[in-house]
Amino acid sequence: MSLKRVFEPIEIGGITIPNRIARAGHGTHLGRGTYNEDIVAYHLARAKGGCGLSVVDSASVHPSSKITLANQDDAIIPGFQTLMRAVRPHGMRVFHQLYHGGHITPGEDGAPGWSASAIPSPVTGAPALAMSTGQIGEVVNAFADAAARCREGMLDGVEVHAAHGYLLHQFLSPLTNHRTDLYGGPIENRMRFLREVLVAIRAKVSRDIAVGVRVSASAAPGGVTEADLNFVLHQLQRENLIDYVSASYGDYSDIGATVGAMDRPVGYQLPSVSQTLADLTIPRMITGRYRTLEDAEQALREGAGDLVSMVRAHIADPDIVRKSKAGHSDRVRPCIGCNQGCIGGLIRDARIGCLVNPTAGHERTQSEDDFPSPVHKRRVVIVGGGPAGMEAARRCAVAGHHVILMEAAPQLGGMAAIARRASGFHAIGDILDWLEREMYRLGVDVRLSTYADADTVRNEAPDVVVIATGATALEPLWVSNGTQATQAMRHSPVMSSIDAIMSPQGTKGRTALVYDDVGHFEAVAVTETLLERGIAVTFATPFSSPFPYVQTTSRAHGILRKWALRNVELVENTTIHTMDDDTFVTDSGREIQADMAVFVTQKSANDDLYQNLSQSIVDLHLIGDAHTAGDIQTAIRAGAEIARKISSSKPISMIG
Ligand SMILES: Cc1cc2nc3c(=O)[nH]c(=O)nc-3n(C[C@H](O)[C@H](O)[C@H](O)COP(=O)(O)O)c2cc1C
Ligand code: SF4
Known part of the structure; x- marks a missing residue:
């Protein structure tokens, strides 16, 4: 497909965006609370790569909500200016996402998060503090002050985060807003807080910078609907309070709906987003696992949106736009939708990373081009x-x-x-x-x-x-009777994960035990494959929760929800003690009947060749x-x- 629409400029609130490819807001945790060299280098790499618009780094506007970056006083302004001086020459436009987490995060002093109603946080479990009208006014002013700092920092725009289950979304959603005052009840009232925020921002920054909003319908029944949001957006558009909208999907009831993994198709949010955005005339940004500029071109041609956000595609390859424009789409390193390095990195390593791109998050010190010239060609x-x-x-x-x-x-x-x-x-x-x-x-x-x-x-x-x-893969030495285990492994109903995946004819029977001694994706892959073949699975593991090394919020939760519907039985904190044909006995004496079993076991390194070469090759490496x-x-x-x-x-x- 020829790429045409993606390279057309578009105007948002008087700001010309050079092309239709954007990066929606996403936290990186690189800045450690400020715009340090790491975070500037991260965005600069994507600016050099040709991205048209970046909504950078959610920052909390008020101390009642704690995340790694705060836009609460003028200390952030020099950081913005440094960022803008770096990226400006490359043409990328930069908006900043203004955030308040509501009950999702506690305050900076550890106090309960603020929200519409005093219901427990889905993350911390602590009941929220139901905001007084005075506190609502305080946060409204905080959003406006934060927007003014963005203007001082030479940014091109701001985006108010009213999506994904955070504070303004909590007010929009009947699931979290049980108020009986002017901020609760019908959608006209539930949107009042958001509207006040936008009115205050406009009053503060006028039309000097672009102003937008990010919204998402709830994935859970009873939450904020697409019709609610469409009503809200038409109202905000009518009042000239927003210059664009960024539409997303989902909330804390299912993070996997927001950051869809590899099991979701390109544009998977469109069924929701098309209703949210219906009949709007302001520029509409869409998102949802767009991986290539060809995907984006298709969506633009179909009129699904006016800009296409490609967050993870840019994490995986900062040069996606430049390479595609030069006719080298095949050289773009693909995001595979694993969520292990990006979302997982934030939680595991407290910084963004990427499974396919080891340079992601390390742009200050590494790049693909920084190898020494091959003086010592080897x-x-x-x-x-x-x-x-x-x-x-x-x-x-x-x-x-x-x-x-x-x-x-x-x-x-x-x-x-x-x-x-x-x-x-x-x-x-x-x-x-x-x-x-x-x-x-x-x-x-x-x-x-x-x-x-x-x-x-x-x-x-x-x-x-x-x-x-x-x-x-090792044979399962954890079985108390090693000899019996070895015999059992050779007995046909017991197989390795490789055999289970690669030979459908080998996975006979109606029931299977998957025993996971590793805790990563391997046993998930085996289980999904067996389920696909119509085999009922019992999933046993010595860990206290299934597959603990799989990213929890955006992957594991969704997998477990799906498995619950497929009646996968989970047996945690267990080992298999003995086995006899179709009966597998756990260490607690429980008998699991299964026509076959797959053991996902620890691995033993294939390092014989390394050992054999260690005396004769000096420059030898094992990886x-x-x-x-x-x-x-x-x-x-x-x-x-x-x-x-x-x-x-x-x-x-x-x-x-
Ligand atoms: C590491 C990471 C952090 C994110 N943080 C935010 C955030 O702070 N604010 C936000 O609105 N969306 C956030 N998102 C969601 C993205 O903006 C985007 O909607 C999502 O990744 C789906 O788009 P994609 O398929 O193009 O990656 C984040 C996504 C990732 C991968
Ligand atoms: S870690 Fe996985 S999902 Fe995230 S950007 Fe990299 S390849 Fe994509």
Whole structure:
């Protein structure tokens, strides 16, 4: 599809946006409370990449709501100015998202969050403080003051966050607004607070900067509806209080609806958003797993919106617009909708990251282009064509080294090539296909069906060798009777996750036990695949909650909801003690009947080749699962890190 509409400029409140591709508001936690160099570098990379409009960094406008960034006094203004001086030359327009979390977050002093009514927070469980009209007025003024600081900071606009279950959404939603005063009851009253905020902002900044609002219908029944929001938006538009609207979907009842994962299709929010936005004439920003500019072009041509937000697509590849405009859409590194590095990173590492892009969140110190020029061009042999090996090969090739990639299987991908076959996990294939395309584009000498032993490697006379040969699933040693376990594993009803996913004919019977000793996506993938084949699953695990390493709010909750509907039985805090044909006995003596069982077990590193080469190859490296078992994110990061190390060090023969 030719890209035309995406590159048309559009005007929002007197501000010209150079193209139709935006990044909706998203927290990064990079700033540690301010606009430091990390956060400026993060946005600058996307400005250089050609993004038209960025709504940056939700900031709390009032101390009764605590998040990492605060827009509550003038201390933020120099940070805004630094950001704008950096990005301005690249043409990207910048709006700032003004936020109050309501009962989702406590106040800065730890006091209960403020809300419409004194109902418990879905996050902290603590009852909220029902706001007085005086407190409402205080927050209205805080929003207006925050907007004025954005103008002082040379920003192009502000966006009021009235979506996703935060304070203004809590007032809009009958589920959280039980008030009987002028702020409760019919939608005309429930929107009063939002309207007052926008009136105050307009009074403060006039038309000097653009003013918009972000809204989302509730995913839960009984919440704020699309019809409610459409009424609100028409009212705000009529009064000239907003210059644009950013439409999203969902709230804290289902974060997975807001940040849809790989099991949701492109544009999955449109059924809701099209009703929310019906018949509006102001510019409309839409969102929802748009991954390519071709996706966005299609949505624009269909009139679904006037701008298309692509948040995670930009996290995965900051250069998505520039590459696509240059006719290289196939070079765009795809977001796979895993939510592990971005949303998961905020919670796990307290900073944004990305499974496919190890540079995300580290733009100040790293980029794809910062390899030293190949003065020390080397012959690099990489053994193992999984994500770790391919990323190492890709980056070494970018740096100008001569790279040979040996893979024993007839195709690249390693274990991830199996994961992509699992039901609902096909998007993993997007990053594998991209890495593979990059191998050939960059001239990596790929040798498939090549089982490399020590001689094979030495015969290549390499300067550097990287071993990325992965890991093999262990037999389940946790079973008390190891001999019996080993026999059972060889008994046909017991299989590994690889066999379960790859051989449908092997997964016979109507019932299965999935035993998860790892706690990550592997057992989820197996279970989803078995369910898809019509097999009823009992899911047992030694962990106190199922798959604890899967991102909780946007992935695990949705998976568990789906499994509840499919009657998956969860057995936590358990190990399998003995097994006898179709009876599996837990450590507490419970008997689980199943026609077959899949054991998802810990992995043992395939490091024999590394050991065999350690005496003869000096510049030898072990990475990925062959070093330490992990996931695709740790594998890709390991590949990137070793390439950086190889490219920034002198050849060993030159040392000394
Ligand atoms: C890491 C991360 C942080 C987010 N934080 C916010 C936020 O602070 N405010 C907001 O309105 N939306 C936030 N979102 C939601 C995004 O704006 C967007 O609606 C969502 O990611 C779906 O769009 P996409 O498919 O283009 O990624 C966040 C999303 C991600 C991935
Ligand atoms: S971590 Fe996953 S979902 Fe998030 S941007 Fe990266 S690939 Fe996309």
